[in-house]
Amino acid sequence: MQQGLPRPLHLFAVRASDSHNGNHAGLLHKLGLSDAECEAAVVASNVPEAPPIPPKPASLVGTPVVPSLPLNRRPRHNRRMPVLREAFQETTISPANFVYPIFIHEGEEDTPTGAMPGCYRLRWRHELVQENFIMLFYSVDSVVLFPKIPDALKSSTGNEAYNDNGLVPRSIRLLKDKFPDLVSEHNLRLIFSGANM
Incomplete structure (x- = not known):
């Protein structure tokens, strides 16, 4: 300067x-x-x-130079009508693509989740089955379970994750008995006690 x-x-x-x-x-x-x-x-x-802004790299020898067109709007020749949009659609989402999250607990009543208004932790037996009937009515056939483990069952070694009669294994067996074609995606997380960490 x-x-x-x-x-x-x-x-x-x-x-x-x-x-x-x-x-x-x-x-x-x-x-x-x-x-x-x-x-x-x-x-x-x-x-x-x-x-300083670095210069653009030079084009390779023999690369044709294509000038930009003086357009004031983007040409959308295949997006004008709904029938054309459907013909050129790249992504199709259906209920089969969704995974329905269900929050469960051992209690006798449904309890609201604090972090997500409108979501509830369901009783693991009756409400869980009823929720899956609703889910399958809308053709969503995949579920992921999020358990609320009682604090008394939490330990520094996470033993509850290996319990065959734990909340998640019991829920999966119940759902598979009632809905054999249901896909259950789950994560048996090691649930540690926070006091020993």
Whole structure:
């Protein structure tokens, strides 16, 4: 940049404290300046120049040059009508693609999950079967179970995950007896006691 010409302030006219919100952190620190140095540079109107942009690599010899078309809108020749959109559709999603999450527990009543409003932990026997009838009515035939294990069964070795008569194995046996074609995706997680960690 020549002497006497003002530097372009619009490139880095930000406070260094703004860099902590994630918007400019990489840009300011790439220049090798601390937050205090950036603040001082902005106040003194001595804003550093942006790093140079590397040139585009040259095209290979013999590569044809295709000029861009002066279009003011994107051509959508195969998206004009619904019948054309269906003909060129790339992704088809059906109920067979979905996996229905079910939250279960040993209790006698359904309890709301705290983190997800409108979702409930179901009683493992009656409500679990009833929920699967509803799910299969909508042609969703895959389920994943999320158990709420009582704190008394949690241990530092996660023994409940190996219990053949645990909540998840019992639920899977119940569902397979009632719905033989049901796909049950589950994760027998090791559930550790937090006090011993």
